[in-house]
Amino acid sequence: MAFRLLPYIPSKDELIRIIVSKYKTTEAPAPSVDPGFIKLRRLETRRVKETSRYLIELVRDIVMNMPFVDKLHPFYRELLDLLIGIDKYRHALGKLAHLPTAIRAIERDVLFMIKIAGSREEIVKARRMYIGRIIDLIEDVAPELEYLRDAVRKMKKLPAINPELYTIVVAGMPNVGKSSLVRAVSSAKPEVAEYPFTTKEIHVGHIRLYGDAIVQIIDTPGLLDRPLSEMNVIERQAVLALRHLAKVILFLIDPTLHSGYELERQIKLLEEIVQNFSNVPVIVVINKIDIASREEVEKAREAASRYVREIYEISAIDEESARKMIMTIIDRYIVPMFIRALRSR
Ligand SMILES: Nc1nc2c(ncn2[C@@H]2O[C@H](COP(=O)(O)OP(=O)(O)O)[C@@H](O)[C@H]2O)c(=O)[nH]1
Ligand SMILES: [Mg+2]
Incomplete structure (x- = not known):
């Protein structure tokens, strides 16, 4: 049944933890003999890019792998509507689907800040801004994440009846x-x-x-x-x-x-x-x-x-x-x- 292979949806807190850890563990591109400041700039640039890419993929994976309601058999569509409300479901997925655009906008701003930074402090400030804005973004979709987690739980319990038979x-x-x-x-x-x-x-x-x-x-x-x-x-x-x-x-x-x-x-x-x-x-x-x-x-x-x-x-x-x-x-x-x-x- 289509409802057995559903994506894992992290909670808001889990997602924040994943993203912060992804940021921290991303290493510099290659060992270099650059002086400290330039090295830091290269490292932070890479971290911002990698973290953004990772989050975009994670979100996309969820959006693409959740059932597409228009393709569901009417039997399941009707049960699902009773269980989770299909309009609400569409709305929640729609909100997640907009995240990549927002993430890219933040990435662009922060990369620019890093590029023009004249000191270590300014780079650190850019980093803080990046993490802060990404966390805000995740906080903003917290209700949708919670709702989708519950939806997945309910979908998994739908009866194993093959509607094509x-x-x-x-x-x-x-x-x-x-x-x-x-x-x-x-x-x-x-x-x-x-x-x-x-x-x-x-x-x-x-x-x-x-x-x-x-x-x-x-x-x-x-x-x-x-x-x-x-x-x-x-x-x-x-x-x-x-x-x-x-x-x-x-x-x-x-x-x-x-x-x-x-x-x-x-x-x-x-x-x-x-x-x-x-x-x-x-x-x-x-x-x-x-x-x-x-x-x-x-x-x-x-x-x-x-x-x-x-x-x-x-x-x-x-x-x-x-x-x-x-x-x-x-x-x-x-x-x-x-x-x-x-x-x-
Ligand atoms: N004598 C007789 N007993 C039946 C027949 N069909 C079912 N039963 C009995 O009636 C009871 C209830 O049957 P069941 O199939 O569990 O009914 P359900 O509640 O509608 O699923 C059981 O004790 C069955 O053995 C039948 O054709 N003849
Ligand atoms: Mg019976």
């Missing part, structure tokens, strides 16, 4: 069988990922198709397992960012009372999801048919059919029925997208 999102109240389904249909052990604004970890499974094709399936504890109407604005937006990812949403219903949630509550959540994810097809999966009565299944089917057209019946603990259903859904919804994508290449 076709994705199936599994929704439904707790205990209806979401994790069982993801486990039954995905090849390896699902990956665990953090998701902003939830305390629970989400699980990302992979379904291997023909060739290199992979479909991603996401289990959503803490996200699509509770009423959206009970979330705060930010949580809701974080959940809705999934619309950029999901090609299909599978909504699981437990028609028995084993999950502890009445059918009505489950249907209410279904309704919310259908309304909020209007651009994503929602498919209902009635689970646990191994223990449900025919009557329970029919009741669930009837209630769900008010909101969706497609309804499957499975038992997630019977891997074969789960896999068969997933492949049918992939064939119907995802394979046509693959083919379209191949054609438009």
